[in-house]
Amino acid sequence: MAGIGIQNATKLFGKTLALKGISLDIRDGEFMVLLGPSGCGKTTLLRCVAGLEHLDGGSVRIGEREVTDLAPRHRNIAMVFQSYAVFPHMTVASNIGFGLRMRRVPKAQVDTRVREGAELLGLVPFLDRYPAQLSGGQRQRVAVARALVMDAPVLLMDEPLSNLDALLRLQARADLKRLHKEVKRTTIYVTHDQVEAMSMGDRIAVMRDGAIEQIGAPMDIYDNPASQFVGGFIGSPPMNFLRGAVRDGAFAGDGFSVPMSRPRVDLQGREMVLGVRAEHITISPDGVPARVMVVEPLGSHALVTALVGKTAVKVQAPIDVGVRPDQAINLRFDEATVRWMDAGTGAAVQH
């Protein structure tokens, strides 16, 4: 079994620094999600662990072994690609068994393991078909089966669900999570979808501009984002942000003032950003004045967008909230869940 240790990883593409000295320790058997917008370096980091890219600085360790300069085939990893990369000129069975054949596993054993892999992913009826005869979801499962039968201690996945349609993605997400529980491989999973990250990861590393912004358990990151960027990236809708300054027991910005019952001496007089999640705002008569812009009924609840001063704020309200656009309402922020960030750097301050 093997954990993964990344030390000070640096990667240059031409003159752009794609990875700015990233360090990350992944425990044995852990499901680590690399999450971030496109171009943040998450796929590059994964490819460096796989050996498909060469680091310009730093090191990668898998288990006890330093692998920084090893070719992919010597790293004892298995990988699932975004495009699945299923070989079109081979049947499903040859695809799944490809890696085993390359490792010169005896034929009888290849056959049993291919069968086991196919059973695990429900591919037995398709073993003799060619990829062109399969649906996208089936091809994705072939790619996963092909990686799993390798019995490599480390499994790398590069946005494996992004090419599936929404319904199938939901199903495949649950399947992958179940598989991880069963096989317990150390997994690095790259995605730009925060819902996937929240629902699957043991921990999430949120990346931005070639650096890790925050590492933590999903709910920890959700509740305590380390920066305005993380709060805005995680959660649907994203965290609400209001910009203003703390003065005399209140937080005042352009056209609004939020009373603070707990005085914060440390914030006194500073330019700050207040962060609050939609579900921590209630419509109540004694709150901050706001004006309703849009009401979106979403079945289980309604999403109300209201203007506080000049800032749009999303509020999760009961489905029968009964407000209309242009109506004047008052909003109460749950003070215990409000997070404060420095307006200049975006970094969160202790609460």
Add this chain to the structure above:
Amino acid sequence: MNPRVLDRTLIYGSAILLAVWVLIPFYIIAISAFTPQARIFDYPKPLIPTTFSTDTMQFFVEARGVIPSVINSLLVAVFTIVFGLALGTPAGYALARFHFRGREAFQVIVLATKMFPIAILSIPLAVTFLQLGLYDNLVSVALVHTAMALPFVILVTGGVFVAVSHELEEAAQTLGCSRWGAFLRVALPLALPGLAAAAIFTFVISWNEVFAATILTLRARTLPAQVLAGLGTSPLGFKFAGGLFMALPAVVFIFMIRRYLINLWGSR
């Protein structure tokens, strides 16, 4: 007439015109090659042949030097294909996979070699080959043909490898292949139909090439050089038969690979 109908009429009209332009001489050559020697000067020529005979073709095939020159032509074509693919495939692969400095310039330069007519290149080439002692020999002809076919081979194989996703090779690498093994087991099998098309086109280029073959050979003549050598003095039937014999492989092969050619040029 609405614009769409007009468009289609123009497109089909020009296509038909071009097809007729190419096909009529070819048709006349074909029927003449199968007309008995005595009827060849009939005028007006019947467009639907009334008499059919293989005499002319037989006469051509049995003429002195024809069979050896056909063998020479085949050998030169095979050498050309081997040289062309051996040099062109790696270059095409590099164009498709690597974003090296000067890649664009390389692509233009490869095409630019096509700007020089072979007639201009032939004299210095002949001199060089004389100095190298590569004169009147099939390999020298094959080398010139390789130079002529190479731009085409490079661009075609480049297009073929672009169509084979790089992730497939990377997947093979993570599954235990070396870089080279991944190419052999994944990229090459998938590129094979395209490479075959390039090979066939190379064959046609070599089979029909006459100028360099004439300049560089005296005894080891390829078929076009052989036919050209006797062109002034041979009877008309011989010319028709020779023309048909040389054109036929090209027509057949182009017909076979037209799917790839359309893919290639239609999609870029």
